[in-house]
Amino acid sequence: MRFTSTRAKTNIESAQAIAMGLSKDGGLFVPESFPKISDSLVDKLIDLDYKGRAFEVLRLYLTDFTDEEIKYCVNGAYENKFDNNIPAPLTQLSDSAFMLELWHGPTCAFKDMALQLLPYLLTKSASKVADGKTMVILVATSGDTGKAALDGFADVENTKIIVFYPEDGVSPMQKLQMTTQMGNNVSVCAIKGNFDDAQTGVKTIFSDEKMKQLLAENNMEFSSANSINFGRLVPQIVYYVSAYCDLVKSGKINKGDSFNVVVPTGNFGNILAAYYAKQMGLPVAKLICASNKNNILTDFINTGVYDRNRDFYTTASPSMDILISSNLERLLFELYNKDETVISGLMADLSSKGKYAISDEVKAKLQAEFAAGCCDDDETKAQIKKLFDSCGYLCDTHTAVAVKVYEDYVAKTGDKTPTVIASTASPYKFAASVLSAVDNENMPESEFDMVDKLSKVTNTDIPTPLAGLKSKEVIHKNVCDKQDMSQFIKQSLNI
Numbered sequence: 001m002r003f004t005s006t007r008a009k010t011n012i013e014s015a016q017a018i019a020m021g022l023s024k025d026g027g028l029f030v031p032e033s034f035p036k037i038s039d040s041l042v043d044k045l046i047d048l049d050y051k052g053r054a055f056e057v058l059r060l061y062l063t064d065f066t067d068e069e070i071k072y073c074v075n076g077a078y079e080n081k082f083d084n085n086i087p088a089p090l091t092q093l094s095d096s097a098f099m100l101e102l103w104h105g106p107t108c109a110f111k112d113m114a115l116q117l118l119p120y121l122l123t124k125s126a127s128k129v130a131d132g133k134t135m136v137i138l139v140a141t142s143g144d145t146g147k148a149a150l151d152g153f154a155d156v157e158n159t160k161i162i163v164f165y166p167e168d169g170v171s172p173m174q175k176l177q178m179t180t181q182m183g184n185n186v187s188v189c190a191i192k193g194n195f196d197d198a199q200t201g202v203k204t205i206f207s208d209e210k211m212k213q214l215l216a217e218n219n220m221e222f223s224s225a226n227s228i229n230f231g232r233l234v235p236q237i238v239y240y241v242s243a244y245c246d247l248v249k250s251g252k253i254n255k256g257d258s259f260n261v262v263v264p265t266g267n268f269g270n271i272l273a274a275y276y277a278k279q280m281g282l283p284v285a286k287l288i289c290a291s292n293k294n295n296i297l298t299d300f301i302n303t304g305v306y307d308r309n310r311d312f313y314t315t316a317s318p319s320m321d322i323l324i325s326s327n328l329e330r331l332l333f334e335l336y337n338k339d340e341t342v343i344s345g346l347m348a349d350l351s352s353k354g355k356y357a358i359s360d361e362v363k364a365k366l367q368a369e370f371a372a373g374c375c376d377d378d379e380t381k382a383q384i385k386k387l388f389d390s391c392g393y394l395c396d397t398h399t400a401v402a403v404k405v406y407e408d409y410v411a412k413t414g415d416k417t418p419t420v421i422a423s424t425a426s427p428y429k430f431a432a433s434v435l436s437a438v439d440n441e442n443m444p445e446s447e448f449d450m451v452d453k454l455s456k457v458t459n460t461d462i463p464t465p466l467a468g469l470k471s472k473e474v475i476h477k478n479v480c481d482k483q484d485m486s487q488f489i490k491q492s493l494n495i
């Protein structure tokens with residue numbers, strides 16, 4: 001398996017793609033072709049546990065890793081790190097809808113699925129291609145990635161991790177999770193700006209030759225834990241394959257029957273992984289992209305025009321408050337038959353004019369695969385209440401966006417295909433919004449009182465990692481302007 005860039009012909013192995021994170025030309029690394037999940041492999045996967053399934057899927061892409069190396073990575077990531085040792089359980093909601101719960105890991109959001117594995121993949125990759133250099137992981141986060149990356153990389157040898165988050169763009173729980181993070185190799189800084197500012201800042205620093213030079217002189221090299229890193233994507237393919245195996249194994253569908261996937265989407269990483277799984281032969285029918293009030297992807301899928309010249313909203317589902325969905329570039333690359341020249345042009349338009357339009361032919365291809373919808377905060381909260389009242393299922397704000405968009409989709413199309421909805425965070429991560437949705441009388445003042453009340457009112461358990469935050473000391477208090485991000489990095493690295 002070789003990897004190329006979405007913007008210039010490249011030919012590298014997975015270790016190099018993972019160690020580098022982002023290509024020099026600004027493009028993203030993508031597999032040259034998709035390995036197929038054969039019929040006999042499905043038979044084998046059905047009888048394996050999550051780790052076994054992860055191993056089998058990963059080895060199709062990481063052909064420059066030995067089986068022993070992949071097993072070591074997978075065991076480190078998924079053994080005893082997730083509730084009941086089941087990383088991605090499937091819960092039935094109705095006759096045809098299933099929740100794929102991806103938040104049973106140490107930080108209570110789906111980012112753990114990939115970020116528990118990435119430090120293993122990255123340090124193995126670095127030992128193959130970056131001979132002994134310290135990998136400096138730069139992260140821009142809308143909340144969940146930051147904590148999941150900090151948890152995954154804390155005290156991992158030969159790595160340093162630096163996380164930037166928008167000062168006012170994350171939930172109090174997300175902020176506390178990050179600012180209390182321990183570890184001798186971690187730095188955390190709030191920036192005065194939104195997520196896109198943080199992401200753009202990180203991308204700029206990545207391609208800054210002077211910074212690269214300075215790092216090299218200190219035997220360091222940048223890498224990324226954002227979903228632009230292929231090492232983040234490949235673990236996400238696994239849980240869609242695993243969900244299919246669980247559906248077949250439990251007799252909910254027959255082998256070969258297709259199913260829809262609904263994903264609450266921000267940077268387009270999670271839904272892209274489902275698309276990749278489909279390219280590998282998984283019988284996915286529609287991919288349904290759910291957005292909050294920042295509905296740039298809904299507009300794009302419905303019109304073929306991507307236009308970021310619009311207002312940015314801070315919503316109750318902050319991990320989806322994004323106007324530049326980086327991973328969309330990878331989808332465009334496939335839809336344009338892997339034509340890097342076209343993609344470079346579109347991305348140049350995006351950076352100079354803030355918009356681009358795809359051809360009618362590509363739009364038709366896009367709409368054949370994807371449906372899209374969006375909802376605002378009031379609809380999100382109404383959905384949380386409706387789901388809780390009707391079936392006792394408590395979901396977080398992001399997942400509620402997905403459920404609402406799914407219900408709208410079914411109402412509009414009558415599509416009864418069995419459907420897997422990606423449930424991306426514990427409701428306790430967004431306690432204020434979730435509590436106000438189910439019971440908004442006498443709202444407590446503090447986040448922890450809200451958490452306690454939510455547990456009482458809904459008779460559900462507070463996840464242990466969140467309950468433990470209350471007694472932790474805030475260690476990271478840095479705030480900087482977005483122009484000063486590189487200064488903060490130099491300080492953190494002592495260079």
Ligand SMILES: *Cc1c(COP(=O)(O)O)cnc(C)c1O
Pocket residue numbers: 109110111144145227264265266267268269270271319320398424425
């Ligand atoms: C990151 C995140 C999303 C968005 O996922 P993308 O891969 O960026 O599209 C949705 N929900 C939650 C809870 C998240 O943390």
